[in-house]
Amino acid sequence: MKNNIRALLVVVFMLFASSVFAAEEPLQVKCVDSSGAPLEGAKVTIVCLNCKITPGDELKSDDEKSDSEGFASFRKLENAVYRVFGRKNGFSPVLYEYVDFQSSPQSIQLEFQEGKDRKLYFEDMSLIETTTKMQEEGLALYRSGKAPEAEKILEQAVALSPSNLDIYYDLANIYLSQGKFDQGQELLDKLSHLSSILIKTYNPYVPSGYYKEMVDKTAELLSRLPILKADNAFKENKYDVAAEGFRKAVENNPKDVKLHVNLAAALANAKKYDEALQTIEKASRMAPGETPLEDLKNQIVTAKASAELEKVQAALNEGDALLKNGDFENALIKFQGSLSMVPENARAPILGRIGLIQLRLNKSDEAVESFKKAIELSPAEKRGDYIKPLFQHYVNKEKYEEALSLLID
Known part of the structure; x- marks a missing residue:
């Protein structure tokens, strides 16, 4: 500054x-x-x-x-x-x-x-020294981590010298650093307005191009506001808000790899894993071979798998609770609904539960199909868990040949 x-x-x-x-x-x-x-x-x-x-x-x-x-x-x-x-x-x-x-x-x-x-700032040259000291004091406080105190000092300086562009810019940055985006944007809009007017004037005490530089700096900071808001939302664990901000930033800067990475991280934390993976894939194509991108992709894949397992386990727990309470119809619906949440090679335990419930509901043919599918999908050491109830069902129904065929197989 x-x-x-x-x-x-x-x-x-x-x-x-x-x-x-x-x-x-x-x-x-x-x-x-x-x-x-x-x-x-x-x-x-x-x-x-x-x-x-x-x-x-x-x-x-x-x-x-x-x-x-x-x-x-x-x-x-x-x-x-x-x-x-x-x-x-x-x-x-x-x-x-x-x-x-x-x-x-x-x-x-x-x-x-x-x-x-009283005299206004342009009528009293001693105010130059006063506002300069206040600005320096405010910036020193800010650099030492005392943003609220710095904010108060610079607000007083602005009141004394309401057209000092540097103080406006410093104060706007302090607002933004504290997540006070509305106040920061309001000040930047005013700064943009003042700069665009003063650029039409000439002052021998102002370095050549100063007003143009301030116009450009203000415009650049205003353009970064969506990113700053998204960063702040991410820090506050507001991942949906952060993702929306980074998504807009990516639309405006489609070749910015860092923004794609930030968007992917926000989406992953918002549990939107598929979109997160698509986003990190785009970033990887823009920067092939970058290890950090591959690491983030692997983390998202792992997080997605973990989330899916948690979702399945929650559904199974609900189904078990319904089963324990004798609500077989709703338990069956819950277990059948959970099948699509897991890959086919992991469905055997769920199919086993479904088969047992179908037997209780006198849906024999459906139960047989469920047990057969569970046997087909389960590893060899686990097949007995599903052969046993199906064998007993055949015996109860006096279907001895079918029962023996299970033992032979």
């Missing part, structure tokens, strides 16, 4: 190359008190920051008093950037920066608060 730019507190006084002309349409300033009631007799001053002037002359300015309805109107203005401020006895001064006047009528509002008059 840059040091405070001294020139932001110095009056801008030269024209940045642009054509200007007088416009008949007014700039209307409404003055109100803290309750919103019109304030009559307030002195409103506008200062043109990039009107054509002779070097060495003061900036062009104009004053108007607000009428009984609180309005002060300015006509025949050049298309230019204006600073607007107001004063009235018994009230603190009010500042509005900036108005980018371009022929069309514009209206702004100044809300006055009761208080004492």
